[in-house]
Amino acid sequence: MASSQSPPEKQLKNDVNTGILLLNMGGPETVDDVFDFLNRLFSDKDLIPLPLQKTLGPWIARRRTPSIQEQYGKIGGGSPIKVWTEKQGQGMVKLLDQISPSTAPHKYYIGFRYVKPLVEMALDEIEKDRPKRMIAFTQYPQYSCSTTGSSLNAIARYYNNKLTVGKANKISYFDEPKDIQPIEDLKWSVIDRWQTHPGFIQAFVENIRNELRKFPAHVRNDVVILFSAHSLPMKVVNRGDPYPAEVAATVHAVMESLNFSNPYRLVWQSKVGPSAWLGCATDDAIKGLAKNNRRHILLVPIAFTSDHIETLHELDIEYSQHLATSAGVEMIRRCASLNDSPLFIKAMADIVSKHLQSQRSHTTQLPLRCPGCVNTSCEQMRTFFCSSTSQ
Numbered sequence: 001m002a003s004s005q006s007p008p009e010k011q012l013k014n015d016v017n018t019g020i021l022l023l024n025m026g027g028p029e030t031v032d033d034v035f036d037f038l039n040r041l042f043s044d045k046d047l048i049p050l051p052l053q054k055t056l057g058p059w060i061a062r063r064r065t066p067s068i069q070e071q072y073g074k075i076g077g078g079s080p081i082k083v084w085t086e087k088q089g090q091g092m093v094k095l096l097d098q099i100s101p102s103t104a105p106h107k108y109y110i111g112f113r114y115v116k117p118l119v120e121m122a123l124d125e126i127e128k129d130r131p132k133r134m135i136a137f138t139q140y141p142q143y144s145c146s147t148t149g150s151s152l153n154a155i156a157r158y159y160n161n162k163l164t165v166g167k168a169n170k171i172s173y174f175d176e177p178k179d180i181q182p183i184e185d186l187k188w189s190v191i192d193r194w195q196t197h198p199g200f201i202q203a204f205v206e207n208i209r210n211e212l213r214k215f216p217a218h219v220r221n222d223v224v225i226l227f228s229a230h231s232l233p234m235k236v237v238n239r240g241d242p243y244p245a246e247v248a249a250t251v252h253a254v255m256e257s258l259n260f261s262n263p264y265r266l267v268w269q270s271k272v273g274p275s276a277w278l279g280c281a282t283d284d285a286i287k288g289l290a291k292n293n294r295r296h297i298l299l300v301p302i303a304f305t306s307d308h309i310e311t312l313h314e315l316d317i318e319y320s321q322h323l324a325t326s327a328g329v330e331m332i333r334r335c336a337s338l339n340d341s342p343l344f345i346k347a348m349a350d351i352v353s354k355h356l357q358s359q360r361s362h363t364t365q366l367p368l369r370c371p372g373c374v375n376t377s378c379e380q381m382r383t384f385f386c387s388s389t390s391q
Contacts, residue, residue, distance in 0.1 A: 015105070015129070016105060016106075016107045016129050016130070016131040016132070017103055017104055017105055017106065017131065017132050017133075018096075018103045018104070018105075018106045018107075018131060018132065018133055018134075018135065018356070019106075019107050019108075019109060019126055019129065019131035019133070019134045019135070020089075020092070020093070020096075020106060020107070020108045020109070020134075020135045020137050020352060021108075021109045021110075021111050021119075021122055021123075021126065021134060021135065021136050021137060021155075022085055022088070022089055022108055022109065022110050022111065022137055022139055023111050023113075023119065023136060023137065023138045023139060023140075023148065023151040023152075024081065024085060024110075024111075024112055024113070024138075024139040024140070024151075024305075025041075025081075025112065025113050025114060025147065026079070026081060026082065026112025026113060026114050026115040026116075027078070027079025027080075027081045027082075027115060027308045027309060028072060028078055028079055028115055029078040029079060029082060029115070030077060030078045031069040031072050031073060031077055031078065033078070033115060034065050034068050034069045034072060035061055035062065035065045036115070037114050037115050038060070038061035038064055038065060038068060039057065039058050039061040040113070040114040040115070041061070041113075041114045042056075042057035042058070042060045042061050043057035043058065043061075044113065044114070044150055045375075046145065046146060046149060046150035046153055046375065046377065047113075047146045047147070047150055048146075048233075048272065048273075049235075068309075071309060071313045072309065072313075074313060074317060075309065075312040075313050075317075079115075079308045079309060080306070080307055080308065080312075081112075081306050081307070081308045082110065082112075082115075084306035084307065084337075084339050084340065085110050085139070085306065086110070087339070087340045087345075088139075088305075088306070088339075088340065088344070088345055088348060089108030089110065090108070091340065091342075091345035091348075091349075092106075092108060092345055092348040092349045092352065093105075093106040093107060093108050095345065095346060095349035096349050096352055096353060099349065099353055100352075100353050100356060103133075103356050106352075107129065107131065109122040109125060109126060110122060111123070111151065111154075111155075113150055113151055113154065119151055119154040119155060119158070120154065120158055123155065123158050126186075127186075130186070131186070132187075133186075133187045133188075133189070134186060134187065134188050134189075135188075135189050135190065135191060135352060135355060135356075136151075136152060136155060136188060136189070136190040136191070136192075136385075137190075137191045137348075137351070137352060138151065138152075138190075138191060138192055138193070139305050139306075140193075140303070141193065141194055141195050141197075141200060141246075141250060141303065141305065142193060142195045142229075142242075142243050142246035142247045142249075142250060142303055143192055143193040143195075143242050143243060143246055143365065143366075144232065144236075144241055144242070144243035145236065145239075145241050145370060145373070145375070145378060146232060146236055146241070146243075147243075148192055148193070149378060149381070152190065152192070152381045152385065153377040153378065153380070153381045155188070155381075155384070156377070156380050156381040156383075156384035156385070157377065157380070159384065160380060160384070188361075188384075188385065189355070189360070189361040189362065189385075190361065190362045190366065190385050191351060191352065191355050192362055192363055192365070192366045193242075193246060193363060193365065194351050195246040195247070195249050195250045195253075196249050196250060196253045197347055197350070197351055198347075199343060199344070199346055199347025199350050199351075200250075200344065200347045200351075201250070201253045201254055201257055202257065202343055202347070203338050203341050203343040203344040203347060204250075204254050204300065204302070204335075204338070205254055205257045205258060206341070206343055207300075207335050207336045207337075207338070207341070208225065208254070208258065208298070208300060208335050209258070210336070211298055211333050211334075211335045211336065212261075212262070212298065214333060215296060215298075215331060215333070216331075219296045219331075221261065221262060222262070222263070222294075222296060223262055223296045223297065223298050224262065224263050224264065224265070224289055224294050224296065224297050224298070225255075225262050225263070225264040225265075225298045225300060226264070226265055226267050226282065226285055226286070226289075226297055226298065226299050226300065227247075227250075227251045227254075227264060227265070227266045227267065227300045227302040228267050228268070228269050228282045228299055228300065228301055228302065228315065229247045229266065229267075229268055229269070229301075229302050229303035230268070230269060230270045230303055230304075230310065231268035231269060231270055231271050231277045231278045231279070231281070232244070232268075232277065232278050233275055233276070233277050233278075234275070234276040234277060234278060235275070235276075237278050238372065239370045239371070239372035239373060239374075240370035240371040240372050240373075241370055242365065242370075244278060247266065247302060247303055248266055250302055250303075251264070251266050251302060254300075254302070262298075263294075265280070265285060266302075267279075267280050267281065267282045267284075267285040268280065268281060268282060269281065269282040269283075269310060269314060269315070270310055270314060282299075282315075282319060283318075283319060283323055286319055286323055286324060286327055286329065286332070287323070287327045289329075290324075290327040290328045290329050291327075295328065295329050295330040295331070296329075296330060296331050296332075297324070297329060297331075297332045297333075298332075298333055298334075298335060299315050299319065299320065299332065299333070299334040299335065300334075300335040301315060301334070301335070301337055304337060304338075305337070305338045305344070306337055306338065306339050307337045307339060311334065311337055315334050316334055319332075320332050320333070320334055361385065361386070362385055362386055366382065366385065366386055367382055367386040369382065
């Protein structure tokens with residue numbers, strides 16, 4: 001397990017045996033938070049590499065803020081991802097205390113990449129609590145260097161800054177500095193992907209079956225299931241990022257559990273900017289299916305574990321209301337996100353429990369950098385989580 005180190009200091013008795021840091025992108029809770037969210041997002045070279053990032057990132061954020069604020073206004077004024085993550089975390093630790101008493105009490109922490117509570121803020125809280133061990137649990141089921149990788153890079157950067165600089169003004173990467181010393185014996189491990197976990201797959205299968213029942217019986221078996229995942233720039237894909245293959249593995253596992261009951265495709269949404277991104281795009285797929293007289297469609301947000309702007313606005317409003325109508329789709333529905341699904345929360349607890357039992361620090365995939373990787377942060381992150389001290 002990775003270990004944070006610091007000069008010896010008196011250690012206080014901790015009340016948390018196992019801490020679980022839930023990692024995700026996050027979303028603005030109010031329209032007033034949109035610029036800060038976008039500014040952090042477009043300033044993250046792990047997610048969206050840009051030339052002159054420090055200048056161009058904030059400029060893009062300012063340009064996009066009004067339109068994104070309008071979108072959030074149409075879904076209730078903000079992202080619900082924090083609410084759902086809290087519900088998931090609460091349910092998970094409650095189950096873990098029951099099924100894994102030897103590692104209890106468990107406490108969850110939320111570490112978002114682009115909104116508060118930021119990863120760095122969660123780490124400050126973790127340092128105060130002094131758990132006996134910590135698990136970084138990505139809430140992206142399928143690994144990408146742009147998502148899980150960025151969050152893990154932030155953890156490694158936090159501790160590297162403490163070790164190399166030793167000054168409070170270098171502790172927090174995005175937020176206010178904190179005068180906190182790292183814990184000498186805090187042990188870290190990471191759940192870096194879980195794309196085919198049986199409970200995760202079953203939670204999707206249940207939601208898909210529930211939604212298919214809402215189609216007329218005479219067309220139900222002909223409904224085209226479009227599994228929609230967040231796309232990636234092709235330059236990221238071409239470096240060897242594992243995300244497309246892992247999303248495909250999730251899709252195959254779901255369809256296998258459904259006995260391949262319906263025709264299906266994996267499609268990609270949320271492209272940003274003019275460069276080439278992974279396709280077929282979700283909107284193009286909807287238009288193409290309608291043109292080919294396949295007019296009954298079920299959208300499944302296969303790479304998201306809770307509702308946010310990509311499901312509530314992009315899929316529900318842009319595609320299901322506006323695009324589908326203009327394209328001539330007869331019936332289009334969107335499968336419910338996992339949110340507070342009891343099956344999904346049980347799966348989360350099972351993933352953590354099995355990780356604890358395995359005594360492994362990470363999957364065998366995590367130490368392997370993309371063949372075309374040129375990001376030094378990726379190497380530093382792997383040194384932190386995958387060093388010999390973790391074996």
